[in-house]
Amino acid sequence: MTNRARKPYIAGNWKMNLDRARSLDLIKTVKGRLGDGGDREVAFFVPAIYLADVSAVAQGSPLGIGGQNLWFEANGAFTGEVAPRMLREVGADRVLIGHSERRHVFHEPDDWMGRKVRAALDCDLLPIYCIGETLDERKGNRTERVLKRQLESGFEKVKVEDCHRLTIAYEPVWAIGTGETATTEQVGATHKMIRKWLAVRVGEPAANLVRVLYGGSVKPDNAKDLMAVEHVDGLLVGGASLQAETFLPIVEYDRAPA
Ligand code: PEP
Numbered sequence: 001m002t003n004r005a006r007k008p009y010i011a012g013n014w015k016m017n018l019d020r021a022r023s024l025d026l027i028k029t030v031k032g033r034l035g036d037g038g039d040r041e042v043a044f045f046v047p048a049i050y051l052a053d054v055s056a057v058a059q060g061s062p063l064g065i066g067g068q069n070l071w072f073e074a075n076g077a078f079t080g081e082v083a084p085r086m087l088r089e090v091g092a093d094r095v096l097i098g099h100s101e102r103r104h105v106f107h108e109p110d111d112w113m114g115r116k117v118r119a120a121l122d123c124d125l126l127p128i129y130c131i132g133e134t135l136d137e138r139k140g141n142r143t144e145r146v147l148k149r150q151l152e153s154g155f156e157k158v159k160v161e162d163c164h165r166l167t168i169a170y171e172p173v174w175a176i177g178t179g180e181t182a183t184t185e186q187v188g189a190t191h192k193m194i195r196k197w198l199a200v201r202v203g204e205p206a207a208n209l210v211r212v213l214y215g216g217s218v219k220p221d222n223a224k225d226l227m228a229v230e231h232v233d234g235l236l237v238g239g240a241s242l243q244a245e246t247f248l249p250i251v252e253y254d255r256a257p258a
Contacts, residue, residue, distance in 0.1 A: 001124060006211045008227065009167060009234030010038040010239025010251045011128060013068065013096060015216075016047060016071065023050050027057045028250075037062035037227040041234070042251055045096050045128075048082050055091025064126070066094035069102055072112070072119035084123035094126035098154060100173045104134075114156025128167045128213065128236065129154040131194075135174035144193055152199055163206035167213060167250050169236040170194060175216025177238055184229050187214050191231035219251035227253050 018026070023046065034042060043064030046054045055065040071081035084124070084136075087095060097116045102108045113129070120127040131150040134141040156168065170190055175182050191212050198207035214226050215236030226232055236251075240246040 003132060005208065006046040006233045006244075009043070009213060010040060010046065010249050010253075011043045011064075011066075011169075011213065011234065011236045012100070012247055013045045013236060013238050014047060014242060015068070015101070015238060017242055018047075018050075020053060023054055024057050026242070026244055026247075027054055027063070029169040030247065031063055033244075034063060034251075040201050040251065043094060048087070048090075049091050051087065059091075061100055064094050065092055066096065066125070066128075067092045067253055068096050068099065070095050070097070070120060070125070070175035073116040079250055084119050084125055084189060085168070087125060088123055089153065094128065095120050096130060096169075097127050098130045098150070100130060100171055101177055104173065110153035112159075113153040117154050117166075118157035120163060121158075126165050126167070128169050130169045130171050130215070131215075131237070132173050132176070134169040138172065138174065143190065147190070147194065148197060151194070151201070155201055158202070160202050160206045162170060163202055164209040166209075167211045167234075168194060168198075169213040169215045171215035177217070179215045179217050181222050181226070182214070184225055187226060187232060188229045191229065195231050198231075218250060220246055223250040241248075 001134055021134050043066055043070050045066045048067055058065050061191050067087040069080050070084050070087060074083050074085055098113050107116045115126050117129055135147045137143055137146045172182050211233035212234050213234040213236045218237045219240050237250055
């Protein structure tokens, strides 16, 4: 964490986990602990079907609530998809775009990403745009090329004035849900590359407003070290966001354990 102008951002991605009752319990617990939450931003990315109930419980707290995906059109014959305006209607204020499971399990192509990011911004949803290389790509020295291609596609329709609303999450595919975290050296080098790319793409002042999170097997015992890496502005947490006992120590990464 290097730039205090960028508020630390800790986000939980529930994926297709929990049920309605456990979701609401978790929100109540985290809400109770957050208080006014002033010095950090905390959010959960929730299955679409629970968004209305979860955001109702989160109301009155600084907790952000987001969808895990969207389609970039507002209406139409897109069976099974959710429009940005629908996410807004059920209380979401943010959304994940390009999560590795969307790219690799559901084969979402790069050329959808720019339109998805644009659709989110146009509907007042704060996007977290996820990028990351596979193990084969890393082993084949293709990490930088792959990440730059993903960045180009996600930023295709981004304007300089959008940057303060944009977050990037660097999530190496081989570290997601595997228990294998990228080393702090790997994270530092990759975040530095992303920051350099941003400065070229949107100019230094706008680039400085974009937060870049790390994601991939973040746990209470590695959160502090990851947050200490230069250019890391926050964490995107999957498995450890499903329980207050593991998520809260990550949110409170800089406080001594009770
Ligand atoms: C994720 O879902 O974005 C993620 C990083 O998962 P996990 O923390 O379980 O690796």
